[in-house]
Amino acid sequence: MPGVMTMMAVAPSPCLSVKPARLCSISSKELLVKKRSSSSAHLLRRSWAARAAATAATATATDPYVEQQMMQRLAEDGWVDEHILPLLTPVEEAWQPADLLPSFASSADEQRSQVAELQARAAGVPDDLLVCLVGNTVTEESLPTYMCMANRVAGGSDDTGRDGHGWARWLRGWTAEENRHGDLLNRYLYLSGRVDMAAVERTVHHLLRAGMRAIPRPTSAYHSLIYGAFQERATFVSHARTAGAAARHGDACLAKICGVIAADERRHEAAYTRASARAFEEDPDGMVRALAAVMRAKVTMPGELMADGRDGRLFDHFSAVAQRSGVYTAADYADMVEHFVRRWKVAELGAGLSSEGRRAQDFVCGLPRKIRRMEELAHDRAAKMEAQSVNFSWVFDRPVRTQ
Numbered sequence: 332m333p334g335v336m337t338m339m340a341v342a343p344s345p346c347l348s349v350k351p352a353r354l355c356s357i358s359s360k361e362l363l364v365k366k367r368s369s370s371s372a373h374l375l376r377r378s379w380a381a382r383a384a385a386t387a388a389t390a391t392a393t394d395p396y397v398e399q400q401m402m403q404r405l406a407e408d409g410w411v412d413e414h415i416l417p418l419l420t421p422v423e424e425a426w427q428p429a430d431l432l433p434s435f436a437s438s439a440d441e442q443r444s445q446v447a448e449l450q451a452r453a454a455g456v457p458d459d460l461l462v463c464l465v466g467n468t469v470t471e472e473s474l475p476t477y478m479c480m481a482n483r484v485a486g487g488s489d490d491t492g493r494d495g496h497g498w499a500r501w502l503r504g505w506t507a508e509e510n511r512h513g514d515l516l517n518r519y520l521y522l523s524g525r526v527d528m529a530a531v532e533r534t535v536h537h538l539l540r541a542g543m544r545a546i547p548r549p550t551s552a553y554h555s556l557i558y559g560a561f562q563e564r565a566t567f568v569s570h571a572r573t574a575g576a577a578a579r580h581g582d583a584c585l586a587k588i589c590g591v592i593a594a595d596e597r598r599h600e601a602a603y604t605r606a607s608a609r610a611f612e613e614d615p616d617g618m619v620r621a622l623a624a625v626m627r628a629k630v631t632m633p634g635e636l637m638a639d640g641r642d643g644r645l646f647d648h649f650s651a652v653a654q655r656s657g658v659y660t661a662a663d664y665a666d667m668v669e670h671f672v673r674r675w676k677v678a679e680l681g682a683g684l685s686s687e688g689r690r691a692q693d694f695v696c697g698l699p700r701k702i703r704r705m706e707e708l709a710h711d712r713a714a715k716m717e718a719q720s721v722n723f724s725w726v727f728d729r730p731v732r733t734q
């Protein structure tokens with residue numbers, strides 16, 4: 332599932348208007364005041380987001396028992412075995428991180444030569460792309476959080492750790508595939524010599540301890556399937572764009588690495604999209620309300636709580652670099668909402684919808700237009716702003732353009 336910053340805020344973050352030059356000349360007293368007000372604003376924003384999510388969940392609540400029954404039925408009647416499990420790659424056919432990195436089965440000279448080649452290619456990767464890559468890596472490395480999250484879904488959980496039903500086998504298989512993503516990216520970054528690995532590792536440690544804010548109702552199958560489809564698609568886009576950019580900058584090794592990860596995310600997206608489509612067939616009213624609830628809660632990001640112990644707005648800054656470099660943008664989010672509305676035929680849901688379901692349908696179908704409009708306004712505002720940079724601990728405190 333997750334891998335990336337995915338659906339970032341459309342509006343530019345207020346803190347981006349602070350220039351590094353001003354930060355350098357600021358007094359320690361001023362800095363303390365700024366830090367306090369910034370963290371208060373952050374807390375306020377978070378408590379607002381939590382309230383909005385709770386309101387959205389209550390307003391469009393679906394029946395947990397119905398959701399649980401559907402999940403159990405899909406596993407018991409073999410639907411998961413037939414339509415979801417084939418989307419996992421058999422272990423014998425799957426790539427492993429060692430296949431894409433210098434081989435230590437070769438002679439010492441050959442090992443040194445392979446590492447030197449990797450580093451020579453990585454030398455051409457610009458800092459903004461490195462920041463995107465580190466942000467994606469950190470998010471992939473928080474896989475334990477996501478597995479815990481996925482295992483809370485009523486009717487789809489692996490209660491014993493060795494359950495035989497289809498959803499449990501999918502969850503373990505999906506985790507095994509995802510586990511390679513963080514491993515591969517982490518090893519590439521380490522061997523490249525381009526990033527401060529201690530800062531990267533600290534960020535992973537912080538994020539694992541912080542956890543993640545989930546969908547409005549974490550035990551809801553409907554919310555989880557929808558969230559999974561969005562996250563996997565966003566992750567695919569981000570890794571695929573990073574692959575393209577790496578190739579343009581002459582790093583064929585990184586391009587291959589991001590390319591194979593993107594291909595995995597594509598299969599995972601297909602699984603959650605297919606399962607959501609099936610849930611739409613079973614319970615269109617419940618699913619359209621769940622979709623609206625997830626969208627209204629703004630789809631909180633798996634890596635949203637990342638921290639390096641220094642930059643209080645690390646995720647916002649990472650998102651701004653991804654937006655500016657085109658690795659993942661607000662326009663991608665609008666495209667994604669449009670894609671799923673079309674794929675799940677949301678606009679065509681008809682007579683069986685409740686009044687709440689119809690309201691949810693109207694909201695979701697009108698959402699891409701609203702997001703695009705907000706994105707245009709943000710773009711116009713950004714065009715009028717001066718260039719801004721932020722120093723990232725991940726790249727040894729070098730400044731990277733956020734605006």
Ligand SMILES: [Fe+2]
Nearest residue numbers: 332563596599
């Ligand atoms: Fe994935």
Ligand SMILES: [Fe+2]
Nearest residue numbers: 333334509512
């Ligand atoms: Fe992944």
